[in-house]
Amino acid sequence: MTASHVALPFPPPPREIRRAFEQLRQAEDAGLEPAGLRLLDRPWDPATCSAHLRTRLWPWLDDVAAWLNHSYGWQTTQAIPSCWPAHPHLVHELAVLACLRATAADAAAPHALEEWHRYALPAFHARLAERLGIGCPPGRHTDWPARSWAAEYTSPQATAARRALFDGDLGATSTGHAREAAGGQ
Template sequence: MTELVVPFPAPPRSVRTALEHLRQAEDAGLEPAGLPLLDRPWDPAGCAPHLRAQLWPWLDDVAGWLNATYAWQTTHSIPACWAAHPHLVAELAVLACLRLVAGEAATPHALEEWHRYALPAFHTRMAERLGIGCPPGRHLDWPARSWAAAYDSAEAAQARRDLFDGDTGRGRSAAGTGPSARHPRAVTP
């Protein structure tokens, strides 16, 4: 017998606890800036390793659930190598937390908004970033790797610092301080 609907994967205890602590802090009127030590499961990079260890399998279950429930088109399918794509890791964590909260709401409005806004926006961004990349069984490496390496190079970083220093007057000689020095394309009278 085939199930008509598959329930959303239950989060692990640590994720649920982190979300509950954040809800309690919000209910108490505490500002987010004053809560830097609380894990935010929708932002895995800022979570403690013990939470991430439980977060990854849940996100993997969520990805499978999304594929089985919502991926009719191939561009809506989350690739099996999703964890090798930092943008998918970040987006999937947000989408999973939004879906969890929406599914637990007392009225259907939050879940309707998740269907109307969060899920389609996720699919659009994923298709925009991956296209039909990473077909089943074949992970494609990051196409922009060489561009990122060039950006991270010592030469490029120094060139940017020189431009920043030139804009702020740091490291500028007294001779080169006129309008055309500040704006090389500016026409001086």
């Protein structure tokens, strides 16, 4: 991106992503049940997309991140770091923001784009600052600070302890219901 442009155009979604948007719109117009919609690629939720679509999604999101940094990244807390794919929260957030911007740009009137500027973009920047701050300065990726907490949460010991609490609650609930059915004795 060159600094000589006053307003750079938003990176257009690749044809495959536009096709996914259109398939979802057609399915929704046809009254497809929400369970059926889950079978279609949803570019705003990369985990739902086929590998074929993700090969088009990643470069587009990278272009969108560069565009956002150039067009809206005035403060360091508003800049998307180059290591954004290593931050799952940014992957999810950026995909939603990019899809909202793409669909807003296709609207026949400016209202959707104004809402993107008023709500989606500031909320994205607020969450970016809250979750990352300036945690990844240029060229220095900061690893996940809560990694040890997540590892402990999924450990066999912690999982077994939670299951024991759940089982105890269910046993107490069924005993309580049996007492109620017997007349509160």
